Amino acid sequence: MRRTGPIELQFDPEIEKTARAIRKATREAQASRGRALLGGTPDCQGQSSATMEEEQDPPVHVPPVPQPQRRTLGDYGRRDHDALANQGFQPANPVSFDIKNTVLSALKENPYSGSESQCPNLHLSHFYEACDYT
Missing domain, CATH: 1.10.287 (Helix Hairpins)
Incomplete structure (x- = not known):
């Protein structure tokens, strides 16, 4: 339904x-x-x-348990008592993978500095080409 x-x-x-x-x-x-x-x-x-x-048993009525407040990205970097709050953070689905040396070297050859003279779209196109080596 x-x-x-x-x-x-x-x-x-x-x-x-x-x-x-x-x-x-x-x-x-x-x-x-x-x-x-x-x-x-x-x-x-x-x-x-x-x-x-x-x-017949009487219907069970349990008051709802309040759900924990949804954490934002800023909550992971917030300090609590001089300690970072995200030290115990583990990703929900940890994935391990290997990056080939050819891809790493191609990415190191063309770093993006963020300056106004460097085109971000051109850098992304080079990045996609480097990632196609796999």
Whole structure:
């Protein structure tokens, strides 16, 4: 089912327990509907619904846990008590790769200084050519 618009999802620390309770409630509701369709006696239906209410667990309502504030790029360089905050930072998906010596030498031959006389677009075109050596 597709929904339109933003939806605020709540965090449920005991998701399995909640799912079991929901499955149990739907299973019992389907069973009671099936018994009603088969033409059970009114006494049995009243008795089964009373026992169903006793057996059913109350819905679990846990207040949502506040999510940590999203960090910005400036937060990683901020000092906390004379220590950099990003010393323990690890990338989410660390990737190791090798750069060939021909690519390194081609990049060292044409460094970009950022001066006004140097065209950044021309430098990028040389950079792309150097990276095509791989």
